[in-house]
Amino acid sequence: MKHLTALCSAAALLLASTAFAQDTAPLKIGASLPLTGNFSIAGAKHRAGYELCIDMINERGGILGRNVELVVSDNRSDPATAINQYERFINVDGVEAVYGTFSSRLSFPVANILAKNNMVHPLPAGGALRIYTQGHKNIFYFQPNAAEYVGASLAGVIRDLVPEGERPKTAAVISADDFFANGVWAGLLGEKVMDPADGSEVADLAPGYLADSGIEVVFSERWPEEGFNDWLNLANQVKRANPDLIIGLTASAEEAVQLTRALKTVRATPKMVYFSQGTQAEFLEGTGASAEGVLVHTSWHKDAPFEAVLGGQPFSNLDFVAAYQERFGEIPDEDAAIPFAVCQGIEQAILGAGSTDNAAMGEWLSARTRDEPVRTILGRFNWDERGLPADKPFLMTQWNDGELQFVYPTDEFVGVDKLTHPKNGF
Numbered sequence: 569m570k571h572l573t574a575l576c577s578a579a580a581l582l583l584a585s586t587a588f589a590q591d592t593a594p595l596k597i598g599a600s601l602p603l604t605g606n607f608s609i610a611g612a613k614h615r616a617g618y619e620l621c622i623d624m625i626n627e628r629g630g631i632l633g634r635n636v637e638l639v640v641s642d643n644r645s646d647p648a649t650a651i652n653q654y655e656r657f658i659n660v661d662g663v664e665a666v667y668g669t670f671s672s673r674l675s676f677p678v679a680n681i682l683a684k685n686n687m688v689h690p691l692p693a694g695g696a697l698r699i700y701t702q703g704h705k706n707i708f709y710f711q712p713n714a715a716e717y718v719g720a721s722l723a724g725v726i727r728d729l730v731p732e733g734e735r736p737k738t739a740a741v742i743s744a745d746d747f748f749a750n751g752v753w754a755g756l757l758g759e760k761v762m763d764p765a766d767g768s769e770v771a772d773l774a775p776g777y778l779a780d781s782g783i784e785v786v787f788s789e790r791w792p793e794e795g796f797n798d799w800l801n802l803a804n805q806v807k808r809a810n811p812d813l814i815i816g817l818t819a820s821a822e823e824a825v826q827l828t829r830a831l832k833t834v835r836a837t838p839k840m841v842y843f844s845q846g847t848q849a850e851f852l853e854g855t856g857a858s859a860e861g862v863l864v865h866t867s868w869h870k871d872a873p874f875e876a877v878l879g880g881q882p883f884s885n886l887d888f889v890a891a892y893q894e895r896f897g898e899i900p901d902e903d904a905a906i907p908f909a910v911c912q913g914i915e916q917a918i919l920g921a922g923s924t925d926n927a928a929m930g931e932w933l934s935a936r937t938r939d940e941p942v943r944t945i946l947g948r949f950n951w952d953e954r955g956l957p958a959d960k961p962f963l964m965t966q967w968n969d970g971e972l973q974f975v976y977p978t979d980e981f982v983g984v985d986k987l988t989h990p991k992n993g994f
Contacts, residue, residue: 628879
């Protein structure tokens, strides 16, 4: 009898110690990132943003008393690899939550896998509208809006900041054949967005932001997503069209550099230039004075006075900039800031749900409102039923005097700089 009692006591202690070990085991979060391949520069910055956020959370005691462990895999900028890695995170590595990857090209197929496994899917990058019209639950975009609606911010700059007699009347639109770039193109030119799965119409964007602004498209062209190097020929075609406004929808900052260099070489003389990529330091380093006056939309700016929380403590955007500089010796750009905000959002979801149960996390995130949002270094977030942020404008920035300045909207916060217009060529 004593032997049986001892066995029972030992079993009870074992169960208790096992439960305690589970409660204090690292909280694993998986992220498949393009650390090599076409998106490698952005992928490396995404990793830096995630890792900095997790390290700072762990310094503050972790989440629910548990240290957070980031499990990262390199998807080599390949969709099939990204799919396999998220399945492995869930079914082999035992992650309790995930962070999204970079680019719509990767995020679109990953969304299906995470939905099938009932995981909360926080996207740092993946703005193509069709990602959010598949009926997935628990998908949340941590940028201001879908790609198709980016053009509203450019139209706003022209309408609100450029005198009527000086507004562009003609435009050349050139674009990578890329998920995100194609979305911005559709919004600017007023095209229909179709679901590739069944051919159904997702949205009709007519007449488009350019036509609505009274701007005629005098040249439009797409280049292949991979392997394109005929930049000078493309730039010459743009120059011959002689547009007032050049719109370059590049898939990466590297492409934006190549395009700018080519336009400079052929001596193009637009009055206004807008690129979908180019907020990164690499763009300025690769273009120098040619970057002057270039407009770029962004989800984040280093001077934005957004107040947030991290590890249950106040943590502002300015705190993030200081912490990033201390760690990496340079000022961050949006490719590091956006994943940091995703990390903040998932921390708040776990704390709000009181567990890592993804259904409960999703319910908590879906219940956010303008008055009770997720608070990040990108500002507040609450989402509509599709998973797109509600009432959150893009920021428009412009390179001036070697600095990326915030110029629009003018009523979002203090510190707005004056728009430089016209650009007067490259």
